[in-house]
Amino acid sequence: MKLLVTGAAGMLGQDLSAALEDAGYTVVGTTREILDITNTDNVKQIISEILPNIVIHCAAYTAVDKAELEKDKAMLVNAEGTKNIAKICAEWEIPLVYISTDYVFDGTKNTPYTVTDEPNPINCYGYSKLKGEEYIQKYCSKYHIIRTSWLYGHHGKNFVETMLKLQNKNPLRVINDQIGSPTWTVDLSEAILKIIKMPYGVYHASGEGETSWYEFAREILGNRNNLQPCTTAEYQTEAIRPAYSVLQNSFPCRHWKAALKDYMALRLEEENE
Numbered sequence: 001m002k003l004l005v006t007g008a009a010g011m012l013g014q015d016l017s018a019a020l021e022d023a024g025y026t027v028v029g030t031t032r033e034i035l036d037i038t039n040t041d042n043v044k045q046i047i048s049e050i051l052p053n054i055v056i057h058c059a060a061y062t063a064v065d066k067a068e069l070e071k072d073k074a075m076l077v078n079a080e081g082t083k084n085i086a087k088i089c090a091e092w093e094i095p096l097v098y099i100s101t102d103y104v105f106d107g108t109k110n111t112p113y114t115v116t117d118e119p120n121p122i123n124c125y126g127y128s129k130l131k132g133e134e135y136i137q138k139y140c141s142k143y144h145i146i147r148t149s150w151l152y153g154h155h156g157k158n159f160v161e162t163m164l165k166l167q168n169k170n171p172l173r174v175i176n177d178q179i180g181s182p183t184w185t186v187d188l189s190e191a192i193l194k195i196i197k198m199p200y201g202v203y204h205a206s207g208e209g210e211t212s213w214y215e216f217a218r219e220i221l222g223n224r225n226n227l228q229p230c231t232t233a234e235y236q237t238e239a240i241r242p243a244y245s246v247l248q249n250s251f252p253c254r255h256w257k258a259a260l261k262d263y264m265a266l267r268l269e270e271e272n273e
């Protein structure tokens with residue numbers, strides 16, 4: 001079984017490719033240099049040559065704040081790029097797996113978002129990812145759309161690494177009124193392995209439980225005097241973010257605290273090697 005992964009050099013792409021290989025799949029990992037998803041001819045040529053059994057589409061424009069300043073670029077990659085992938089997968093009847101985001105929701109609920117809740121993105125990144133979902137639903141009949149949230153992992157910029165880098169900043173102010181669910185890319189990869197064997201449709205897969213960015217930071221760094229909670233209003237960013245973006249998982253997932261504990265332990269082990 002041959003699986004093509006887009007964005008294979010990204011944070012999720014790297015852990016996912018390893019997990020798929022461990023599970024016995026043949027993985028063709030593609031980077032922007034081999035397969036630029038915004039180049040229609042390139043997408044057609046590469047996918048038609050490789051003809052994978054499944055395409056797992058991880059490539060994306062993921063800089064949430066920068067997307068507000070580069071709206072066209074975010075739309076080009078996340079919406080038009082995904083349209084290119086969707087159309088060629090539809091042509092060859094290749095099942096398509098698309099990684100989407102909790103930021104398709106507006107955050108006005110106070111209970112976890114279900115797969116049947118209506119998306120209503122409030123920032124450009126969320127809007128562009130939702131357009132990607134819509135193109136897949138328009139062109140493909142064989143698809144899994146997997147929404148996840150607050151990703152961290154070994155191979156990319158993420159909140160855990162940022163907190164570790166800034167741990168001695170004084171004060172280190174972290175937002176306490178945005179609630180979500182941190183997800184380790186290794187756990188998400190395991191969930192993707194399960195979902196690709198399930199019926200086509202929309203799925204939610206993120207760490208179980210919920211927390212604020214501030215509580216997440218406390219779990220990473222422990223209790224320390226320099227770490228201080230602040231509100232969204234006090235911490236201005238380019239993009240507005242949903243106040244509450246917890247996803248109701250489509251099946252049981254590991255609690256975010258247990259995953260973080262393992263991630264931190266593995267990190268420490270690697271540092272000591």
Ligand SMILES: NC(=O)c1ccc[n+]([C@@H]2O[C@H](COP(=O)([O-])OP(=O)(O)OC[C@H]3O[C@@H](n4cnc5c(N)ncnc54)[C@H](OP(=O)(O)O)[C@@H]3O)[C@@H](O)[C@H]2O)c1
Binds near residue numbers: 012032059150151156
């Ligand atoms: N990070 C999160 O918190 C989060 C939360 C929810 C959902 N997601 C979704 O999860 C997926 C993986 O996210 P991630 O955090 O692993 O992202 P990432 O580390 O930013 O990886 C994305 C990859 O996509 C590649 N890419 C960008 N534009 C491309 C293009 N035109 N053609 C081909 N490749 C291109 C990037 O390559 P370059 O490095 O060359 O730009 C990068 O390797 C994305 O779909 C994202 O929307 C992420």
